[in-house]
Amino acid sequence: MSRALDRIGTWIGWAFFADLANGLALTFGYMFSKSVTMQYPDKEKWLPYSRYRGHHFLKRDEEGEIKCVACELCARICPCYCIEVIPYEDEKGNRRPAKFEIDMARCLFCGLCEDACPADAIALGQQYEFSSFSSRDLVIGRDDLLGKPGKAMTGGGVVAARLNTEQDVLVETSEPQGYNWWRNIRRT
Amino acid sequence: MELVVAVGLIVFKVALLIAILLLLPLPLTWLERKIAGHMQQRMGPMRVGWHGLLQPVADGVKLLTKEDHIPAEADRFLFKLAPILALAPPFVVFVAVPFGESVSVLGTEITLYVSNMNVALLFVFAVIGIEVYGVIFGGWAANSKYAVLGSLRTCAQMISYEIPMGFAVIGVVMLAQSMSLLDIVRAQANVWNIVYQPVGFFVFFVAGLAESQRIPFDLAEAEGDLGAGFHTEYSGIRFAFFMVSEYAIMLLTSVLAVILFFGGWNGVLVPLPPLVWFVLKVAFFVYVFIWFRFTFPRYRYDQLMAIGWKVLLPLSMANIIITGVAFL
Numbered sequence: 088m089s090r091a092l093d094r095i096g097t098w099i100g101w102a103f104f105a106d107l108a109n110g111l112a113l114t115f116g117y118m119f120s121k122s123v124t125m126q127y128p129d130k131e132k133w134l135p136y137s138r139y140r141g142h143h144f145l146k147r148d149e150e151g152e153i154k155c156v157a158c159e160l161c162a163r164i165c166p167c168y169c170i171e172v173i174p175y176e177d178e179k180g181n182r183r184p185a186k187f188e189i190d191m192a193r194c195l196f197c198g199l200c201e202d203a204c205p206a207d208a209i210a211l212g213q214q215y216e217f218s219s220f221s222s223r224d225l226v227i228g229r230d231d232l233l234g235k236p237g238k239a240m241t242g243g244g245v246v247a248a249r250l251n252t253e254q255d256v257l258v259e260t261s262e263p264q265g266y267n268w269w270r271n272i273r274r275t
Numbered sequence: 276m277e278l279v280v281a282v283g284l285i286v287f288k289v290a291l292l293i294a295i296l297l298l299l300p301l302p303l304t305w306l307e308r309k310i311a312g313h314m315q316q317r318m319g320p321m322r323v324g325w326h327g328l329l330q331p332v333a334d335g336v337k338l339l340t341k342e343d344h345i346p347a348e349a350d351r352f353l354f355k356l357a358p359i360l361a362l363a364p365p366f367v368v369f370v371a372v373p374f375g376e377s378v379s380v381l382g383t384e385i386t387l388y389v390s391n392m393n394v395a396l397l398f399v400f401a402v403i404g405i406e407v408y409g410v411i412f413g414g415w416a417a418n419s420k421y422a423v424l425g426s427l428r429t430c431a432q433m434i435s436y437e438i439p440m441g442f443a444v445i446g447v448v449m450l451a452q453s454m455s456l457l458d459i460v461r462a463q464a465n466v467w468n469i470v471y472q473p474v475g476f477f478v479f480f481v482a483g484l485a486e487s488q489r490i491p492f493d494l495a496e497a498e499g500d501l502g503a504g505f506h507t508e509y510s511g512i513r514f515a516f517f518m519v520s521e522y523a524i525m526l527l528t529s530v531l532a533v534i535l536f537f538g539g540w541n542g543v544l545v546p547l548p549p550l551v552w553f554v555l556k557v558a559f560f561v562y563v564f565i566w567f568r569f570t571f572p573r574y575r576y577d578q579l580m581a582i583g584w585k586v587l588l589p590l591s592m593a594n595i596i597i598t599g600v601a602f603l
């Protein structure tokens with residue numbers, strides 16, 4: 088009985104284009120819901136998490152000595168051959184890099200160099216805004232790498248796009264889990 | 276003197292009409308992209324001007340300065356002729372379309388239409404039929420398989436949908452006892468035709484969607500399967516011609532729907548100037564067109580044919596017969 092009623096209901100709905108009307112109502116509802124677009128270069132930007140793989144940086148140890156021992160393991164494991172290390176012996180007799188260059192134009196940000204490093208000297212940090220008009224400017228030397236911002240401390244927040252978050256700026260985000268992407272998305 | 280004023284007035288009206296029709300696609304493309312964006316929870320154009328308001332201008336400049344490319348194997352004459360054939364008829368049609376009774380400016384009554392033909396409806400359908408040649412020539416002349424497929428589809432689609440569309444408006448003509456669009460609107464002063472002719476309106480609207488090649492009937496330019504259909508090979512200003520023509524036809528279909536079924540400039544309840552009522556109604560239909568576009572998928576080719584011949588044609592015939600019987 089109820090199945091027959093259902094069938095009749097379906098037919099009546101079909102005759103009056105209930106399915107099409109449903110679709111129209113859905114899109115109409117969406118039209119007045121908030122959009123999820125993040126207007127990145129204009130208004131806001133998203134802070135990377137601490138595990139984000141951005142621009143490399145070289146670390147120093149407690150004495151301020153550069154950690155890298157110029158073993159060239161990172162250069163060997165790099166799938167793009169974009170790291171070039173030339174070692175030298177410093178005053179204390181330690182092996183250190185005289186030249187340490189990364190060609191960021193070729194790097195694919197796989198993070199293998201970070202994994203391979205026996206001295207925990209190189210890592211991929213939080214910086215991602217380093218686009219350039221010339222690929223030659225993207226070859227970064229040792230001293231620049233030492234000054235690059237490290238891993239992010241907090242992450243996931245959305246801040247004004249003009250905010251400079253590189254130099255040890257700690258941004259408290261209101262949402263500890265990071266930005267909730269699903270906030271404005273209707274789930275029915 | 277009388278003659279000079281009369282001729283000057285007509286020239287002025289035509290010029291105004293052309294200017295409006297040429298400029299209207301600009302805000303319409305912006306609206307379409309905005310509405311599309313918000314329906315998909317995006318923002319649409321935001322960067323050129325306030326909320327992307329100047330985006331259509333930027334797009335227009337880009338289109339005009341782009342290379343006007345003609346494929347090597349194309350039939351050059353037809354290739355150049357097609358965009359003009361597609362663009363001119365929608366403009367010509369508006370000559371016969373009234374936008375209101377009249378307004379008095381400086382003591383003289385100025386009618387809000389260029390001409391009051393007694394066969395305006397016939398004229399509209401006859402002239403708009405020419406537009407399809409632009410599409411067919413365009414696809415044929417480009418000598419590309421996607422374009423030819425697109426125009427073949429258009430051909431079949433136009434033939435199968437002109438007929439129910441023509442039949443659908445016969446009911447309206449019967450009610451008004453006239454083919455003049457002005458008289459048709461006047462006949463709806465009390466009750467709109469949609470009350471008497473819901474089926475006629477339905478057939479007209481669906482066929483109108485097909486005529487203006489909008490989703491769900493945009494088989495002629497189905498992006499998914501044909502590249503861009505008949506205008507695959509067009510670029511630059513000739514492509515812009517096709518775009519403007521498409522928007523003009525969308526506008527025309529909305530205007531015709533309002534005039535034939537929704538009482539033209541006759542308002543209800545709220546007393547607004549007739550022209551405002553007219554514009555509001557047309558805007559509503561334009562919105563519906565855009566709304567449909569971003570809601571529905573495209574019909575398959577055989578479904579398109581089935582709807583045209585098996586649903587719309589019998590419905591429109593039945594509508595004529597029932598209207599006739601009721602009229603007797």
Ligand code: SF4
Nearest residue numbers: 165194195197198200
């Ligand atoms: S992240 Fe990968 S590609 Fe980039 S330098 Fe390190 S190993 Fe090479």
Ligand code: SF4
Nearest residue numbers: 155156158159161204
């Ligand atoms: S960064 Fe690490 S892996 Fe690369 S050369 Fe220095 S110590 Fe070796």
